[in-house]
Structure formats: C-alpha cells, structure tokens
Amino acid sequence: MATRIQSQARPDTLLxxxxxxxxxxxxxIRIMLELDGERIxxxxxxxxxxxxxxxxxxxxxxxxxxxxxxxxLNYVSPLINNLGYVMxxxxxxxxxxxxxxxxxxxxxxxxxxxxxHLTCLAAMAMECGAFTVFLYKMKAxxxxxxxxxxxxxxxxxxSYVRIGGVRADLHQSFDxxxxxxxxxxxxxxxxVHGLLDKNKIFLNRTxxxxxISAEEAVAFGWTGPCLRSAGVYYDVRKAxxxxxxxxxxxxxxxxxxxxxxxxxxxxxxxxxxxxxxIEQAAVRLPRTPGAVIVDGIEPAEAIKESRKKRVRRAxxxxxxxxxxxxxxxxxxxxxETGAVVPPKEDTYTSIEGLxxxxxxxxxxxxxRPPRGDVYFxxxxxxxxxxxxxxSDGSDKPYRLHLRAPCFHIVSAxxxxxxxxxxxDVIPTFGSMNMIGGELDR
Amino acid sequence: xxxxxxxxxxxQEFPREVKxxxxxxxxxxxxxxxxxxxxxxxxxxxxxxRYDLLLDLTCVDYLGQEPxxxxxxxxxxxxxxxxxxxxxxxxxxxxxxxxLTELWKNANWLEREIYDLFGVHFESHPDLRRIFMYDGFExxxxxxxxxxxxxxxxxxxxx
Numbered sequence: 001m002a003t004r005i006q007s008q009a010r011p012d013t014l015l016x017x018x019x020x021x022x023x024x025x026x027x028x029i030r031i032m033l034e035l036d037g038e039r040i041x042x043x044x045x046x047x048x049x050x051x052x053x054x055x056x057x058x059x060x061x062x063x064x065x066x067x068x069x070x071x072x073l074n075y076v077s078p079l080i081n082n083l084g085y086v087m088x089x090x091x092x093x094x095x096x097x098x099x100x101x102x103x104x105x106x107x108x109x110x111x112x113x114x115x116x117h118l119t120c121l122a123a124m125a126m127e128c129g130a131f132t133v134f135l136y137k138m139k140a141x142x143x144x145x146x147x148x149x150x151x152x153x154x155x156x157x158x159s160y161v162r163i164g165g166v167r168a169d170l171h172q173s174f175d176x177x178x179x180x181x182x183x184x185x186x187x188x189x190x191x192v193h194g195l196l197d198k199n200k201i202f203l204n205r206t207x208x209x210x211x212i213s214a215e216e217a218v219a220f221g222w223t224g225p226c227l228r229s230a231g232v233y234y235d236v237r238k239a240x241x242x243x244x245x246x247x248x249x250x251x252x253x254x255x256x257x258x259x260x261x262x263x264x265x266x267x268x269x270x271x272x273x274x275x276x277x278i279e280q281a282a283v284r285l286p287r288t289p290g291a292v293i294v295d296g297i298e299p300a301e302a303i304k305e306s307r308k309k310r311v312r313r314a315x316x317x318x319x320x321x322x323x324x325x326x327x328x329x330x331x332x333x334x335x336e337t338g339a340v341v342p343p344k345e346d347t348y349t350s351i352e353g354l355x356x357x358x359x360x361x362x363x364x365x366x367x368r369p370p371r372g373d374v375y376f377x378x379x380x381x382x383x384x385x386x387x388x389x390x391s392d393g394s395d396k397p398y399r400l401h402l403r404a405p406c407f408h409i410v411s412a413x414x415x416x417x418x419x420x421x422x423x424d425v426i427p428t429f430g431s432m433n434m435i436g437g438e439l440d441r
Numbered sequence: 442x443x444x445x446x447x448x449x450x451x452x453q454e455f456p457r458e459v460k461x462x463x464x465x466x467x468x469x470x471x472x473x474x475x476x477x478x479x480x481x482x483x484x485x486x487x488x489x490x491r492y493d494l495l496l497d498l499t500c501v502d503y504l505g506q507e508p509x510x511x512x513x514x515x516x517x518x519x520x521x522x523x524x525x526x527x528x529x530x531x532x533x534x535x536x537x538x539x540x541l542t543e544l545w546k547n548a549n550w551l552e553r554e555i556y557d558l559f560g561v562h563f564e565s566h567p568d569l570r571r572i573f574m575y576d577g578f579e580x581x582x583x584x585x586x587x588x589x590x591x592x593x594x595x596x597x598x599x600x
Contacts, residue, residue: 047572218494375468375497375515386497411546
C-alpha cells in the first residue's frame, strides 16, 4: 500500500528514506523525505516499529506484576516510569508513603532525569560531530548509574519503586558514591558548556534551526524541557508538586526561541537544577538507625530455627536487596497490609505470615483498588508522564493508558523540518529525545 | 471555592449537554453527550478558562455495556493550572465522534492511535490511518474481545 507521501509527491522530486534502521534514528522510526535538492518539501514520520502492546499486556497482569513492564517504557529513566505508575495506584488506594521513601524517590527520579538528559544531549552532540562530548557525558552517566545500580541492583530495568514505598534501603556507602557522582557530573557539565556553548559548528547547526513558537508548542501538546525551551513555564513538579518537591528549592529554566539550541540549553540547565535537588534531598533524608542489618542471623538459619520455635532475633539483610524485611521496612515501605509485600521473615517463619504472603500473590487477591478511574502524572525526562488507570475492583487494571510525552513531541517533527535541509533533521530529531519504548508502547 | 467554578459554569452554560459534573480524587470530571463535544471543548479553550493543552486522549472499551466505548479527554489549563477530564460514550453501531484536529495539532496522531487500536472513526480527520499497526492488520487490538495472543494472518511481501 502506498504511503501518503508516495501518493502526494511531485514527480520531479526525490523520495528518501531515513530509517527505520539508521544510525541517527536512535530507536526505530522511519522518516520519509520528499526532497528538492537538499530541501525538504514534505515528510512523513512513521512510528510503531517498537510497538509491543504495553497497554494490552498490562490489562492482563496484576497490579503488582506489571511493574517491570513500566521499566521498558523510557529505558533511560526507568525509575521515573516506575514512580508514575506506582503513584497513580497510590492515589487510587489512598496510600501514605513514609517520608524517607519519598526522599529516596526524589533522589532516584532526579538521578534518572540527569541521566536521561545526558543521554539525549550526548547523542545529539555526537551526531553533530562532537564525539568528545558524547564520551564525557557517557562517563558522567556511568557514575550516576553506579549509584542507581548500588541501590536498585540494576542499571536499567530497576523496578525499584514499589507500591507503598521503595524496594530496598540505601546502601551504606550511598552518601560517598552519590557525592562523587554529583561532583563528576558537575565537572562534565562544565566541560560540555565550554565545548559547545560557543562552538561555531554546533551553533550553526542548532541556533534558529527548527524553531517552534510557544503557541505551536502548546498546540502540539508538548510538555517538559521541549515546551519550556519555547518559553512556556510548565513543570509538573512546580504546578502540581508531588512527593516532597514543594519543600525543595529549585528553578525551572526557560528558553526563548524554541530552537534546537534552546532545547539543548534548557536540558543542560535543568541538569544543574536536578543536581541541586539531589544534594538538598540527600541532606534532608530522614535517617533511620540501623537501616541495614549487618549482624543478624542468616536467613537460612532463621528458617531452620523456626521449625522448633519462633525466631525473635534480627535476620540479616539478604544479598539480593530484598527490602521487605521487617526492621528496615518501617522507613521505606508503608505498613498497610494488602498493598505491600509482607516481610520475608514472617513469611518463612510463621504460618500467619505465610498466609498473608499467599493472599498477596494469589490470583484474584492481592492489590485490589476500589472501582473508579484515575489520572496522575509526574515530570518525566521528556515531559509530563501520565497514567490513566481504570479499575473495576479486581486485581488487574481494566484499562491502563500511558500518556507518553515524546509521542506528542515527535508528532511535531514533520512540521519542524519542513523547508529545512536534510542535515537539519539530525540535530532536530536529536534534541527531541525520542525514546522508542515510550513512543510506541 | 474556585475549584468547582468550572463545573458550575459548565452546568449553567450547557444544562442539557453536560450530563454529570463532579470531582473525584481531586480530578474534575464531566460526562457529556457526544454531539456536544466540539462546542464544549471550544468553550473551554476560550476565555476565561483557557484549557489550551490537549494532554491526552484515549478510549476505554466496556464490553457488554451499552453504549460500549467511552472516549476520555484530558485538557489542561496552563494559566489556571487545572486539569479537566471529559468523558463521553459511543455505541458500537455508531462508532464515530468529531475530530479535534482543527483545535489541537497533536489530536492528529492521538486520534490515529485510537482509530488504530479501537476502531473509532473521527469525522473530518485529515489523515485517518493506522499508526502503530501495519496496513492489513485485522481487528482492533485494544478491544476487550481481541484475545491477548491472537495470531495475525501472514502478509505477502511487497514488491
């Protein structure tokens, strides 16, 4: 079947395919260009190459089970995706989250935001020829991901934020690792500012290229750094503060012209603000004494002992970061039974605990929010990441819809590159931060 | 006080079209007749409320109920910092609704997505084609009567 552009193209023009498999199309997206020389007369963007039926799959999984699927949406900042989903369910359940967990969530989502922006700008700079910048930024991202890996046990597919709190408490050496990561990222940001801000080649390819006005950006439903680059002040963290964002000091950087350079600059400045948030949150994080149990007895020993009598001593934190142990869960998980996984030492050492465990994981039991529908959004790396969930009172969502921020942003690509040169497609596309997992769902 | 002002105003302005207006879990929700979607949305978009951002547009399939489909629109007012959810039901026999493409540009892709996954038609949409699925895909995957693991027929290779 002929695509729209094939049937509408003028006979004297050239049709050129970019993608779906193209080095500059990170992710899989196809852009068909109708060219007159190097000028783009028309274009057609084809998405859907990474469609995996996320929404359909989620409708067939329980509320607890579908969390790992949300990791795979925006795979550069999975923690924010987790957070958005989890907070939507918490809104539906009316669940209160301990303060320590809230601060941990803030730190983790800001770390993800920085790594998201770093990845976007690294790829964008590399495609403009600044390979050094790419390596610098990847280096900084590696330090951030070290923090994430130490805390969550995974680099990308974290599933760390859980309904009612977070899965595991912070590592003992968290503060030192975090400090190092923040310092290194600051240094990289300074270097990148020096390399790119007044760089003639970079400026020529980004300044006043693919300009969008504030009205157009709003009409296209843009949110996040891309909308702010056009000068519209809208940030979910400020407009509808969630977690503890209203207690932290940070600014929302705005652009003026809405071109590629502004999108780059807004992201750069936003990273600095995110680092500010991380530092403040790390200081204000409520401390819990003995968060990590080191001198308890081994879990296997506890199970053995429980065959004869009830174990009353502390059980050592298991190496797989399973965070539902009783002593530490008070600070990082809500104590609502039925919404969070029961503590493991209860499950393995008492019959009531075992029953609770089964009641949580059995089909038709577990987390069953009341009937109704709910929309909740968080500020993702690309913009407003919203979940719309319809609950019918069972243990599976009746409908789960994701408001993917880059779906709206990419829908403006055809408009932005019309009349520009082929070479302009690459920085424009790079500055949008298209993430296939989120776009195609 | 101000919170319910929009809902009250909508009740006054469109007494017949707005079937219900209430707020739930902090979200403001109105349920309307499908014919009145465009006038209500145009009213909301103008002064003084300025719901100028079409946040989201989706559909829910309530299989077994009549009318079966429910369209859900989320509007956002940047000046008032307020969200509004508009819901309207569509019956299976008459599965079409007015398109919002003339008001918002992102409605183009959003409506294509709903057409692709639910089979809802949008009147006067400029380019209503599938967006995620390929041409030749049979059925609408997000409908409740579409099985999770359904196989699709093989397509012939294009020349």
